[in-house]
Amino acid sequence: xxxxxxxxxxxxxxxxxxxxxxxxxxxxxxxxxxxxxxxxxxxxxxxxxxxxxxxxxxxxxxxxxxxxxxxxxxxxxxxxxxxxxxxxxxxxxxxxxxxxxxxxxxxxxxxxxxxxxxxxxxxxxxxxxxxxxxxxxxxxxxxxxxxxxxxxxxxxxxxxxxxxxxxxxxxxxxxxxxxxxxxxxxxxxxxxxxxxxxxxxxxxxxxxxxxxxxxxxxxxxxxxxxxxxxxxxxxxxxxxxxxxxxxxxxxxxxxxxxxxxxxxxxxxxxxxxxxxxxxxxxxxxxxxxxxxxxxxxxxxxxxxxxxxxxxxxxxxxxxxxxxxxxxxxx
Numbered sequence: 001x002x003x004x005x006x007x008x009x010x011x012x013x014x015x016x017x018x019x020x021x022x023x024x025x026x027x028x029x030x031x032x033x034x035x036x037x038x039x040x041x042x043x044x045x046x047x048x049x050x051x052x053x054x055x056x057x058x059x060x061x062x063x064x065x066x067x068x069x070x071x072x073x074x075x076x077x078x079x080x081x082x083x084x085x086x087x088x089x090x091x092x093x094x095x096x097x098x099x100x101x102x103x104x105x106x107x108x109x110x111x112x113x114x115x116x117x118x119x120x121x122x123x124x125x126x127x128x129x130x131x132x133x134x135x136x137x138x139x140x141x142x143x144x145x146x147x148x149x150x151x152x153x154x155x156x157x158x159x160x161x162x163x164x165x166x167x168x169x170x171x172x173x174x175x176x177x178x179x180x181x182x183x184x185x186x187x188x189x190x191x192x193x194x195x196x197x198x199x200x201x202x203x204x205x206x207x208x209x210x211x212x213x214x215x216x217x218x219x220x221x222x223x224x225x226x227x228x229x230x231x232x233x234x235x236x237x238x239x240x241x242x243x244x245x246x247x248x249x250x251x252x253x254x255x256x257x258x259x260x261x262x263x264x265x266x267x268x269x270x271x272x273x274x275x276x277x278x279x280x281x282x283x284x285x286x287x288x289x290x291x292x293x294x295x296x297x298x299x300x301x302x303x304x305x306x307x308x309x310x311x312x313x314x315x316x317x318x319x320x321x322x323x324x325x326x327x328x329x330x
Contacts (some may be wrong), residue, residue, distance in 0.1 A: 001142045003052035003273035008059075009125040011052040011273070016117025018045030020110045027106040051277030056123060058264040059272065063126035071261045072209030078257065079205040082198040089191065127270075146271030150278060158320030159263035162313050163279040166252065166259050168286020169309065172302055173197075175294060176245060185239050193242055200250035208257025216318035219258060223310030226251035231303045248306075262317065 003011035022041035025034050057074060061067045095105040150157050176197060180190045214222065226248045233244030267275050293301050 001139050001146075001274055002048070003055065003277075004142050004146070004271045005139060007125055008052045008056040008127060008273055009120065009123050011048045012056060012123070013117045013120040015045040015049035015052075016113045016115075016120060018042070018048065020113035020117070021045075023106060023109045023113060027102050027110075030102060047277065047280075050280035051273040051275070054260060054264060054276045055127075055273040056125060060124060060126045067265075070264060071212035071257055074260055075205045075208040075257045078208075078253070079202040082202040082205065082253075085198045086195055127272075142271055142274060145269055146274030146278065149267065149269045149271065150275060153266070153268075154320040154323040155266045156263070156275065156320075158317045159259065159266045160275065160279045160282065162259045162317055163256075163263050163276075164282025164286055165309055165313055166256050167280070167283035169252070169290060169306065170256075170283075171287035171290040172294075173249070174291075175299075176242075179233075179245065179299065180239070180242060183238050183241055185242070193239070196242070196246045197249050200246040201253040204250035204253030205257055208254045208261075211254050212258055212261045214258055216314035216321075219255060219317070220310055220314040222251055222255055222258075223314070224307070226255070227303060227306035227310050230299075230306055234299045234303055266320075 018041050022038040022045065025038035025041065028034065029037070054074065057077075058067060058070050061070050061073065092105060095108055098104055099107075150160055176194055177190055180193050181187060185193050211218075211222070229244045229247040229251065233241035233248070236244065263276065263279060264272070269275075290302070290305070293305060297304075
């Protein structure tokens with residue numbers, strides 16, 4: 001709401017400052033209370049960027065008449081975020097070895113977050129002025145505008161559900177290391193064995209730009225192949241199964257870019273960041289549900305849920321888009 005009410009650019013910049021403050025608390029107060037407070041700041045910072053960043057990028061491209069490039073741009077952003085995990089992991093180990101966690105590694109983390117905030121502050125905010133952003137408009141009016149568009153527009157509602165479900169399912173990533181251990185990978189080499197997974201995700205995000213025009217049927221096939229790869233890995237249950245996990249993650253990342261594109265293209269009102277952030281909140285809820293599903297049924301249940309998503313979500317999206325076509329025709 002703050003991003004739509006005031007400035008999306010400064011919302012994204014504030015995210016970096018808040019996350020830097022979270023790191024600083026972990027360094028200055030290295031106990032339970034300090035870490036808990038730091039995670040609160042980290043979560044608030046994440047919420048400032050959630051939705052605001054996508055809205056900032058989409059409206060910036062639309063102002064230049066190039067909104068069709070959103071898939072390519074957002075795909076590159078996500079690919080960079082995944083690929084950089086590889087050198088950052090090595091850098092973190094080196095910083096820790098040289099200067100320890102509470103000095104060099106922690107200090108560099110604070111500096112990187114502040115640098116990201118500085119970069120965000122340079123981005124242009126091309127949002128068009130509307131009555132929604134007048135000084136008299138309140139926060140509840142901003143929220144109501146966004147929630148109303150979700151409630152009354154089937155296409156937007158379906159896209160929000162798609163984004164929430166696909167991003168929330170990424171909670172499975174938390175268990176990749178445990179899977180590697182269960183499948184016989186030596187603990188000492190698990191970090192190296194898992195390197196292919198974020199790289200596969202980066203490749204998938206890059207391909208998302210070219211796959212942006214996939215229809216609901218194509219999205220169904222894509223997600224089904226991803227679920228099948230994860231299912232094959234589960235059946236194999238050997239170190240080689242990590243190849244299937246990497247394929248799953250790469251294909252799922254293609255679908256995530258497509259979902260982002262569908263959501264931003266569906267939104268027509270002024271509360272773009274609010275609607276995108278509602279999808280992000282939904283993803284967090286789905287992620288928590290995935291943790292519960294893993295506790296109840298492990299990878300088997302996760303595979304079943306992935307197949308269900310592959311079959312049901314594109315169908316819901318197709319209905320929403322058909323309703324939008326019908327409304328335009330009327």
